[in-house]
Amino acid sequence: MAIISDGEKFKPQKDRENISCRQTEYDYSFETNIRPRSFDEYIGQTKLKETLKISIEAAKKRNEPLDHMLFYGPPGLGKTTISSVIANEMGSKIKTTSAPALEKPRDLIGILMNLKNNDFLFIDEIHRLNKVAEEILYPAMEDFSIDRTIGSGEKTKILRIPIARFTLIGATTKAGSLSGPLRDRFGIIHKLEFYTNTELKQIIKRTAVILNAQITEDGSELVASRSRGTPRIANRLLKRIRDYAIVKSNGEITKEIAQKAFKLLNIDEFGLDIADRDLLKLLIEKHEGGPVGIETIAAALGEDTKTIEDVYEPYLLQAGFISRTPRGRKASAVAYKHLGYKLPSVQQNFLAD
Numbered sequence: 409m410a411i412i413s414d415g416e417k418f419k420p421q422k423d424r425e426n427i428s429c430r431q432t433e434y435d436y437s438f439e440t441n442i443r444p445r446s447f448d449e450y451i452g453q454t455k456l457k458e459t460l461k462i463s464i465e466a467a468k469k470r471n472e473p474l475d476h477m478l479f480y481g482p483p484g485l486g487k488t489t490i491s492s493v494i495a496n497e498m499g500s501k502i503k504t505t506s507a508p509a510l511e512k513p514r515d516l517i518g519i520l521m522n523l524k525n526n527d528f529l530f531i532d533e534i535h536r537l538n539k540v541a542e543e544i545l546y547p548a549m550e551d552f553s554i555d556r557t558i559g560s561g562e563k564t565k566i567l568r569i570p571i572a573r574f575t576l577i578g579a580t581t582k583a584g585s586l587s588g589p590l591r592d593r594f595g596i597i598h599k600l601e602f603y604t605n606t607e608l609k610q611i612i613k614r615t616a617v618i619l620n621a622q623i624t625e626d627g628s629e630l631v632a633s634r635s636r637g638t639p640r641i642a643n644r645l646l647k648r649i650r651d652y653a654i655v656k657s658n659g660e661i662t663k664e665i666a667q668k669a670f671k672l673l674n675i676d677e678f679g680l681d682i683a684d685r686d687l688l689k690l691l692i693e694k695h696e697g698g699p700v701g702i703e704t705i706a707a708a709l710g711e712d713t714k715t716i717e718d719v720y721e722p723y724l725l726q727a728g729f730i731s732r733t734p735r736g737r738k739a740s741a742v743a744y745k746h747l748g749y750k751l752p753s754v755q756q757n758f759l760a761d
């Protein structure tokens with residue numbers, strides 16, 4: 409049986425504090441303030457930026473709109489941000505919406521008809537578009553036109569209405585859930601990667617300047633190392649720690665102050681919070697390391713399977729705490745070690761694969 413060393417046992421969701429800084433919805437005023445507006449301010453994702461710069465230059469020279477683009481990757485990595493940066497760099501306007509807001513065909517048609525040449529249309533969570541909306545998009549993306557059916561029965565006619573030459577940018581956390589025909593209509597498809605600690609440190613320093621907060625070199629290094637590779641988390645942590653520094657000290661974020669704040673926030677040296685550790689403990693304590701099916705994990709943590717897959721898992725997978733197998737999720741030896749559990753001897757071989 410596994411041994412628990414930190415005395416912090418698995419807790420049901422209601423006992424967990426909401427300290428995760430991982431909410432996926434916008435904190436508008438804060439995020440708008442600190443959101444980069446140009447390629448120069450957009451840190452990291454070097455390969456993506458280089459490809460985009462070339463595409464933008466070519467499009468400008470040909471005086472044509474950019475190819476339709478799809479960005480995918482976990483929440484908070486900069487999909488929305490890069491989209492508005494692109495529009496800015498093209499000197500164009502961007503209309504932002506999300507698939508769940510386009511439930512009725514007329515919502516999407518209205519937006520498409522109002523676009524001007526070279527405008528951008530950004531659709532967030534594009535994997536959630538319904539079939540009808542998708543079918544409106546196909547001719548819009550391919551021929552810059554909308555097909556409207558007029559009349560009924562034998563007299564049915566399809567009317568082609570031209571619209572502006574625009575660029576669609578789709579963003580999704582789940583590229584795999586996009587229908588094939590829709591995916592095929594994007595000229596540029598790009599996955600956003602987790603950020604290195606050096607990149608996160610740059611982001612933290614930039615945000616600190618905007619927030620008018622003082623942060624030392626080793627303070628920003630510590631915050632970067634606990635940001636789970638994600639700019640949104642880095643910024644939110646910085647904001648919380650800034651508050652802590654103002655209340656508990658002279659406002660300067662030093663390594664020592666940050667360490668104390670992280671202790672209070674229950675965020676460990678890998679940036680895992682109570683929810684992450686609960687997930688790992690569930691696998692280890694209740695299921696001998698797994699494999700455990702996603703539904704079981706979701707039910708035990710009081711979350712839906714989508715949130716587990718899109719929000720919790722990407723970083724735990726990337727950092728090597730869990731692995732995905734056809735029969736479910738398994739805790740890795742790294743997870744056992746990190747949480748202070750003894751690796752069961754039968755498990756050692758099993759986990760080695």
Ligand SMILES: Nc1ncnc2c1ncn2[C@@H]1O[C@H](COP(=O)(O)OP(=O)(O)O)[C@@H](O)[C@H]1O
Nearest residue numbers: 439442443451483484485486487488489639640
């Ligand atoms: N490359 C980057 N450089 C600097 N800040 C970034 C970068 N990417 C994201 N951010 C910050 O992180 C926040 C979340 O980014 P966002 O584009 O909303 O993520 P996503 O749309 O992928 O969920 C933004 O408010 C922005 O300030």
Ligand SMILES: [Mg+2]
Nearest residue numbers: 487488532579
């Ligand atoms: Mg977004």
